[in-house]
Amino acid sequence: MKKLITAMVLGSVCAGPVMAELTFPSLSYRTGPYAANGIPFADGYADYFTLINERDGGIGGEMINMIECETGYNTEKGVECYESTKGEGALLYQPLSTGITYQLIPRVSADGIPMHTLGYGRTSASDGEVFEWIFNYPATYWDGASVAIKYLLDENDGSLEGKKIALVYHNSAYGKEPIRTLTELSEEHGFELMELPVDHPGQEQKSQWLQIRREQPDNVIMWGWGVMNQVAIQEAVNIRYPMDQFIGIWWSGSENDVRPAGDRASGYKALNFHAVGDDFALYDDLEEYVWSKGLAAGAGDQAGTVLYNRGIYAAMIAVEGAKKAQEIHGVTDITPAQMRDGMEQLEMTEETMTELGLEGFGPTFSASCSNHGGSGQAAINQWNAEADSWEVLTDYIQSDQDLIQRLVEEDATAYAAENNIERRCE
């Protein structure tokens, strides 16, 4: 109740006239079947912005105004959120939903507002020549698929000939993304691909796992989100599928996904494109400027989880993009178009990350006019139930860029032809 009153008072104070500030909407979901994964991300995203405001007085002296809007992972609500926030001078959208991303790609392109889909969304949007306003670095779904197969190749002495690999996926635009790459890779490496779709929201997977038990695939790859992850891992445990042969994409690799299955979830692997844990200098600042002052978003209990870190990573890229934009254009009160330039010339180096207190947090990459997809590297993490933590198994693995570039080019060209877009950057 006290919190409620505080929030109300804060709300009425904040409702006063706004000064020039940088607006970053947060299209979050703290309710519904995807909330378990949506909450930590939204908290991390909000906390990083609070830290920048509290510690640095904003970006280049301009305070950040984050508007949160609840989408419930629902596209209709996503549209409402987009329409209600775009008028407030939104600089960058991060919808955290592939479905909403598809919805917003034409809209943000028409309105000229950049959108960053951090490791999700439409893979071919990494072609900046066609998708001027969309960014999806540091890695895309096709990178993820390629990295997973590369890792399996490594495990199997370089050959997947005659192996059987099952793909358990969320039956939506999100889950269908990797199929194209995996089909290509299965032809190249001679493995058999089994496709097992799971319908929204993913609580019902008995038949899929029965099929896995019957066919005994050598590996299972999963593209899941929300409640589907927990159910899948529990089902895998139930049929006694060897957990170390089960690999999830980076959206299927948070604590919330593995904890419900208990000890037997140990050994489950997942991709990731940033570091785990809270052993970073930035966390000390978060403690000092945000949490100890009672400014933490949500319940404040998500710090250090995989998805909280990812929220921080997303906000960090937004802030760095804004800094870059201010630097290029020499103004502090940037417009969405200037923000796009900043995002496009963003360079993520070891030095930058160390400076920010996030040493070795993610892969290094640099964006350009034509490359909006980053370097395409991801590492494999493994769950250790006893230690209750994710362990990093490998270094960042580079995806098969030749194959992915070819596929991206194909898909982006088709999109450009469909929508009469001319390639830029030449």
Place this chain on the structure above:
Amino acid sequence: MLYREAGDFKTSYGDDSQTFPIKLDRWAYWALLAVALAVIPFIVNDYWVNAVFLPFLIYAIAALGLNILTGYCGQVSLGTGGFMAVGAYSCYKLMTAFPDVNIAFHVIISGLITAAVGMLFGLPSLRIKGFYLAVATLAAQFFLVWLFNRVGWFYNYSASGQISAPERTLMGFRITGPETQAWATYLFCLVFVIASAWICRNLTRGSMGRKWMAIRDMDIAAEIIGVNPLRAKLSAFGISSFFIGVSGALFFAVYLGAVEVGEAFGINKSFLVLFMIIIGGLGSILGSFLGAAFMVLLPVLLKNVLVDGLGWPTDLAAHLQFMISGGLIVLFLIAEPHGMAQLWRITKEKLRMWPFPH
């Protein structure tokens, strides 16, 4: 006192059977039409159109369609989401196959295709009724969603399995695609809504509507007095599906622009539209509009009041919104089991007497 019929003389049969027998109602109706057609298009912005008017208008068409089937003809259907998907996918296939034809024709033809599909799935209604029919239409819902997810031809083999509306115009104005004008999409949908409501009203008070209602009230008695159940039920399925198909096509092409069948047209959509007509009023044109307004606009209103107005956390507001909507539904149904349309009818009766009730 204010709301009265004294002095409003009916001198012809036409006058006697008009839709709005009370002068005040007629004025209100024409004033509403004038505002909707001639004032709102000049003042709407993107937010109002995309978050408020388009969903309201489109769901109103779907509710009108389902009301014909369930409210007037008494056939319970849980296949609304599936039939909306048929409309959306037909519209997509037509838009991509015939890019030069204007979008209005695509929407109408999508409605006709849905009508055919609806009649096909309406065949079991000749043998079964009530809950059993509801289950049969539920099968339609799941089958259609599965079909559009499964068969690549329906989504032109796109990698994501999504369909997205290309830019199409009507008389040179963009109606679909990202660069539309707010007023153009609003007027386009409004014209469909007005036409649908007008057609529905006239169908339901004509001989066809009487046959439907006879079937609804007692099918054996209806058969004995000469109503052909085959024709009555199938026509209800066909016409109802036509409107649902039109609303599905508009939902995809004009409102969202890109849909994914499982998420946009799942079982939840069927329930949503069914709740609309139950809360609005079964067997009432006005009820379809009231129900759509209640289910679509209330969440947006609550969100605006709680989050933007009071500054409450978004998750708290979202949870409260469920509770308030749910509570109001229960309250409405206790206060008036026949829906908001009946509530309005009773209010009107009372207003006629006011301030001197007998």
